[in-house]
Amino acid sequence: MATYKLTPDGNLENISGVIESENAFYIDPNGYIHCFAFNDNQELPGNIKMEITTDYVLNLAGNSGAPHPGIGWTITSSLNEAKNGLAGCGDILDALCFSGNTGALVDTTEIWDGSTWATTTDLTEVKYNLAGCGTTSDALCFGGWTISARISKTGIWDGSTWATTSALNEAKYSLAGCGNVSDALCFGGNTGFPFVSKTEIWSGSSWATTSALNQDRYKLTGCGTTSGALSIGGTTGDRVNTTEIWSGSSWATTSVLNQSKDSFAGCGDILDALCFGGNTGARVSTTELWNGSSWATTSILNQSKDVLAGCGNISDTLCFGGTSDTSTATTEIWA
Numbered sequence: 408m409a410t411y412k413l414t415p416d417g418n419l420e421n422i423s424g425v426i427e428s429e430n431a432f433y434i435d436p437n438g439y440i441h442c443f444a445f446n447d448n449q450e451l452p453g454n455i456k457m458e459i460t461t462d463y464v465l466n467l468a469g470n471s472g473a474p475h476p477g478i479g480w481t482i483t484s485s486l487n488e489a490k491n492g493l494a495g496c497g498d499i500l501d502a503l504c505f506s507g508n509t510g511a512l513v514d515t516t517e518i519w520d521g522s523t524w525a526t527t528t529d530l531t532e533v534k535y536n537l538a539g540c541g542t543t544s545d546a547l548c549f550g551g552w553t554i555s556a557r558i559s560k561t562g563i564w565d566g567s568t569w570a571t572t573s574a575l576n577e578a579k580y581s582l583a584g585c586g587n588v589s590d591a592l593c594f595g596g597n598t599g600f601p602f603v604s605k606t607e608i609w610s611g612s613s614w615a616t617t618s619a620l621n622q623d624r625y626k627l628t629g630c631g632t633t634s635g636a637l638s639i640g641g642t643t644g645d646r647v648n649t650t651e652i653w654s655g656s657s658w659a660t661t662s663v664l665n666q667s668k669d670s671f672a673g674c675g676d677i678l679d680a681l682c683f684g685g686n687t688g689a690r691v692s693t694t695e696l697w698n699g700s701s702w703a704t705t706s707i708l709n710q711s712k713d714v715l716a717g718c719g720n721i722s723d724t725l726c727f728g729g730t731s732d733t734s735t736a737t738t739e740i741w742a
Contacts, residue, residue, distance in 0.1 A: 478706060594638050670713035
């Protein structure tokens with residue numbers, strides 16, 4: 408057996424033993440990677456078989472074993488414009504960011520190729536404090552604030568252009584969302600005081616109202632799918648640390664964040680999630696990691712910022728835009 412540890416510079420350090428040509432691996436709660444000689448008759452923890460490289464653990468096969476959490480944030484190539492109140496989706500290899508506020512509301516879309524951002528086709532209207540989900544091939548954006556009013560419009564991205572599609576059932580901004588172009592959720596938001604707990608579900612062609620959050624709030628974040636999702640933090644007038652979990656049909660409260668905050672970003676799913684940045688009364692750089700039952704603080708962002716965007720998972724995450732002392736174009740990568 409060989410044991411490896413992921414080092415702060417992103418390499419794998421051999422702690423003991425020798426790796427064989429074919430192996431089975433599992434990652435323990437402390438982040439150590441244990442490598443066993445593999446054969447058909449051997450029972451292995453988690454029944455995991457994978458390849459291992461110095462670029463992290465790749466090609467996970469089998470039906471168990473959690474993704475390995477990243478260990479820290481690194482600044483990488485910036486957006487082409489500094490903005491806050493934007494939305495984003497995708498992963499660290501292919502991501503999309505859209506809309507926002509540069510001092511004026513914009514309809515800009517930028518696409519990430521794994522190393523740099525490039526501008527692409529604009530949204531159909533300027534807006535900010537919207538929500539979005541999906542990939543660089545297929546994405547949704549919904550809600551937000553335009554020049555003079557909150558909106559209910561939904562935009563759909565086909566990989567090259569945006570088109571308007573069926574609207575939300577209510578106009579709102581500073582809402583949260585998750586999912587994809589076939590199945591999505593949106594929840595919370597601001598309809599013009601009061602804040603709302605309404606949840607809407609996207610069928611691929613239209614939105615329908617479903618079971619509400621347990622708490623009216625906006626400036627929250629969320630992640631997951633229509634089968635299982637998290638709604639995290641936000642404000643009810645006072646900042647909250649509330650976490651709710653969506654079962655596919657209803658919301659239930661669960662373990663709270665370590666900070667009460669709003670205007671932050673998050674990604675992941677109901678088993679493994681990350682939230683970062685935000686405002687507790689002051690902008691923060693805090694990152695918290697969700698393990699399926701509770702939140703723990705981990706390595707901080709390089710900048711304290713709020714009204715930012717992010718995408719990815721607990722192994723590999725992008726964080727981009729937001730407001731530090733001023734609007735920022737900074738992109739950070741978690742790995």
